[in-house]
Amino acid sequence: MWSTFRLTSVLAAFALWLPVLAWSADERRALVIGNGNYVHGQRLANTLNDAADMCQVLKQLGYETDCFVNVQDKTAFEARVQEFVARLNPQSKGLFYYAGHAVQLNGESYLVPVQAEVRNAADVRRELVPVQQVLDLLKAAGNSFNMVVLDACRDDLFAEAPVVAAASGRGILTARKSPEAAGEQAVAYGLATIRDAPVGSIVLYATASREAAYDGDGRNGPLTKHLLAHIREPGIPVEELIKRVTVGVQTETKRAFGRRQTPFVYSSFTGEFCFADCTPPVNQRDVERSREQAKPWPQVHVPPSL
């Protein structure tokens, strides 16, 4: 009886450890959402490309990646996020990527599902997904590192609304009714600042607060384009990656649109993370040089004559 109890205890203890043992030390999970086919707002040309390309690259980088396009409504959107967060364990490195429309209201940023119909501020709260809610869920997951990329804020969502956005943007917009009519403060252009980012996380916006972001004139929006260009480079910590992306986006948008779009980052991450291997790539020339330097000096043979 006692032996059975001991055996059961050992097995139970082992079973309790199984989930821990199952955690990979560097598990990477990503949720990618690209919304472009808006029913009640301006369709976006590149967000679906952005999501597809990010999905492909993240999978190449070893991310367990869930990819969704044209998420219909707030319920579906939140479900995708909750499923994603539920799969994170304390060792996970999480990435939430969103390309599509976004809006801010009363200093709160919202992500826009494709069937959302927003006529006033109440619609915003009912139909859209607060960014803070996503951040709160990630914070609750308690994993070691999360990155949130919001390639949003690019054009007017509603055609009849007062247009404030720049041309060719993935914008956000104002409500259909005036703020006064809605009894609210203005639904503002661009994403709002972050109130409470999870510890150990980085939030990358396509543009600074209250600025418009461009949809791009190629396959991808500028932010995603430059992310894709650098994210696979080995030896680049995430902070350096963001710098390179920022410079790329600024340069490209200034040249193409005459106005510099500046990605903006909020970070509370103090660790080290690289999307690709953190080991710097080996420069073949350096290898040759160090090999040459390591080589002993060649012998100089003077034949002996005795």
Next chain:
Amino acid sequence: MNAIRCVLVACAAASISSLATAVEAGAETSAWHTSVGFKLWSNDWSSWDVSRVQSGGGAFDVLTEKASDHALSVIPVLSVRRGRWIIAASHMTSTHYTLRNALGALEGTRSETDVNVGADLVPGLALIVGYKQLTQDAGGRFQWKGPTLAVNASLPFGSGWALYGTYGLGALKLTLPATDLLGRDKLPAMYSLSEWGLARSFGRSDSAVSPSLVLALGYRAQSVKTRDYALLSQPVGGGAVAVYGTDTLRDFTQGFTLSLIGSF
């Protein structure tokens, strides 16, 4: 002297035996490197002469030292190297000297030949055994022959630069042109050599593909001490009994060398 000779031969045999084992274990598959060139040796030769001095009614022998003027000797050298192994040979072409002292001058020529085989103990340090023949034609032909044992070192200190050195000993035997006063025609001799200097390689000396040229400036000194040469030690005459003694014959040659060696 025979004991020294035996020790040298035994050392050489033991060294080569252990080297052979090491080299076999290393299974070197290196290419052949051949070096050929010559060494110019600007040298002075200090040698010996025996003068028979008449004293009263008798005579006795006086061993004197004679020194030469500067002479330039040409020494072609050849070596073949494969992996750790090296086979080398050199020949000092016949060089004419005039040896002088207060008692007179002596014209003579001298030539030397050596063949050697060795192996690197470590890179840049080789142990070499060889055979040397040294011939002097001065009032007769004196010829020394015998085994040698040497270490040959090269210490690179930069790209293409190296200090090099050779130190060797030999247990030779002198064959006299005629029997000495004691009826012997062979005498034991101890040979020693040291040469060191600075070498510069032009091109990659460690490459079997591209040829290289080595220019070396060094200093070479060698001595031969031949023992037990019989001399008439007291004046002999008027029916007195001859008294013989023995002395050591000393040959010492030294001077700067300039070597030009091509390797391919």
